[in-house]
Amino acid sequence: MYFLTAGESHGPQLTGIIEGLPAGLEINVELINQALAARQGGYGRGNRQRIEHDQVQIVGGLRHGITLGSPLALTIQNRDHAHWSKIMDPISPETAENTLRRVDRPRPGHADLVGGMKYRHRDLRNVLERSSARETAMRVAIGSVCKQLLNQLDIGLIGYVQQIGKITCSKDFPTNVALIEEKIAQNDLRILDNQQASDIHKLIDDTKRAGNTLGGIIRVVAENVPAGLGSYISWDTKLDAKLAAAVMGVNAMKGVAIGDGFTAATNLGSEVMDPITWNEKDGWSRLSNHLGGFEGGMTNGMPIIVQAAMKPIPTLYKALQSVNLKTREIQKANVERSDTTAIVPASIVIESVVAIELAKVITDTFESSNMSRLQREMADYRQELKEY
Numbered sequence: 001m002y003f004l005t006a007g008e009s010h011g012p013q014l015t016g017i018i019e020g021l022p023a024g025l026e027i028n029v030e031l032i033n034q035a036l037a038a039r040q041g042g043y044g045r046g047n048r049q050r051i052e053h054d055q056v057q058i059v060g061g062l063r064h065g066i067t068l069g070s071p072l073a074l075t076i077q078n079r080d081h082a083h084w085s086k087i088m089d090p091i092s093p094e095t096a097e098n099t100l101r102r103v104d105r106p107r108p109g110h111a112d113l114v115g116g117m118k119y120r121h122r123d124l125r126n127v128l129e130r131s132s133a134r135e136t137a138m139r140v141a142i143g144s145v146c147k148q149l150l151n152q153l154d155i156g157l158i159g160y161v162q163q164i165g166k167i168t169c170s171k172d173f174p175t176n177v178a179l180i181e182e183k184i185a186q187n188d189l190r191i192l193d194n195q196q197a198s199d200i201h202k203l204i205d206d207t208k209r210a211g212n213t214l215g216g217i218i219r220v221v222a223e224n225v226p227a228g229l230g231s232y233i234s235w236d237t238k239l240d241a242k243l244a245a246a247v248m249g250v251n252a253m254k255g256v257a258i259g260d261g262f263t264a265a266t267n268l269g270s271e272v273m274d275p276i277t278w279n280e281k282d283g284w285s286r287l288s289n290h291l292g293g294f295e296g297g298m299t300n301g302m303p304i305i306v307q308a309a310m311k312p313i314p315t316l317y318k319a320l321q322s323v324n325l326k327t328r329e330i331q332k333a334n335v336e337r338s339d340t341t342a343i344v345p346a347s348i349v350i351e352s353v354v355a356i357e358l359a360k361v362i363t364d365t366f367e368s369s370n371m372s373r374l375q376r377e378m379a380d381y382r383q384e385l386k387e388y
């Protein structure tokens with residue numbers, strides 16, 4: 001299975017294609033739209049989200065709500081395009097008015113300067129339109145399709161916010177997906193400990209007032225994943241490596257950890273390895289899960305735990321120093337309308353890319369041209385693991 005996205009932030013639409021989904025997979029479009037709405041939400045977002053009302057259209061690969069096994073094609077309209085139709089016209093030549101509105105003061109921390117240098121763009125809009133995290137809306141739509149596939153194989157997963165700026169949002173980290181869903185539904189920060197919400201709202205408000213931005217840490221948990229997905233055989237078959245690449249592929253991510261991650265490096269072996277146990281009913285298991293569900297690049301049957309560190313948003317309303325591309329004068333960086341923090345939507349994006357990687361490894365591992373056959377194969381495999 002693989003996927004591709006296309007589309008600019010203020011272009012007409014986002015487009016996505018997923019190839020390699022089994023035929024016979026029931027897709028609930030409402031669930032995709034719910035995930036898209038969740039990605040638009042969260043405290044700390046900028047005004048763009050008041051304009052957009054993300055809804056997916058499925059324009060290929062689906063008939064009567066059931067996949068055909070052909071490529072699934074999805075689109076999401078950019079409502080804001082209506083205000084940018086001249087500047088973002090795909091066909092007509094650039095107008096004189098547009099030339100005056102070129103972006104020429106690159107923002108530190110965004111793709112502007114290096115993207116301009118590499119592709120030799122003189123209008124940095126040609127870079128920022130695609131480097132914008134607007135594209136993550138499509139990854140969430142694709143992720144929701146993959147999550148539905150996983151759910152139909154009894155695998156659950158959820159992403160939530162663990163830390164915002166310097167505030168740690170919970171001391172306990174449960175692995176029960178239903179429990180996490182229940183807790184994060186109680187606030188607009190996707191945090192477990194609702195009592196912290198007002199402190200965090202204040203932190204975001206103060207940061208916004210100061211023209212500054214915040215990052216944070218996201219945690220994703222996947223439960224009931226069978227052991228043995230991925231392989232130790234070669235470096236590029238390790239599933240933890242693929243997850244790390246997918247997570248780092250999300251805009252603004254600066255770190256990925258599996259399980260205890262960097263903390264494992266400072267602890268003793270006895271505090272990090274997860275002792276093995278067995279019982280008749282459940283088969284093989286572990287007494288703890290410091291390794292986040294991975295050994296040898298393979299799932300080991302424990303919940304998968306992935307953490308992602310997101311840097312603060314690069315566009316600062318109190319802009320940092322930059323240099324004008326045309327005049328070479330030192331000037332303040334360009335300010336595009338921006339989020340103060342996007343840690344909440346990013347938690348849904350990270351959940352989505354983890355779902356995509358899990359769906360990929362499953363459809364690549366098992367015979368997956370038909371969903372009920374895949375379900376049968378997966379059930380047989382789970383039974384075999386139990387009896388090992």
Ligand SMILES: Cc1cc2nc3c(=O)[nH]c(=O)nc-3n(C[C@H](O)[C@H](O)[C@H](O)COP(=O)(O)O)c2cc1C
Pocket residue numbers: 046109110111131132133136250251252253313314315337338339342345346349
């Ligand atoms: C959901 C989400 C929303 C974002 N919103 C903004 C934003 O409003 N302004 C901004 O400058 N960067 C925003 N970013 C971050 C930039 O897209 C990102 O920093 C930029 O593409 C450069 O890539 P890099 O940080 O991965 O190096 C957002 C990221 C995500 C995941």
Ligand SMILES: C=C(O[C@@H]1CC(C(=O)O)=C[C@@H](OP(=O)(O)O)[C@H]1O)C(=O)O
Pocket residue numbers: 009046047048049052131132133134137251336337338339
């Ligand atoms: C459009 C989205 O996020 C955008 C991501 C983004 C960036 O630089 O990454 C910059 C902002 O773009 P704009 O200037 O158009 O408001 C965000 O709003 C979205 O998440 O749907």
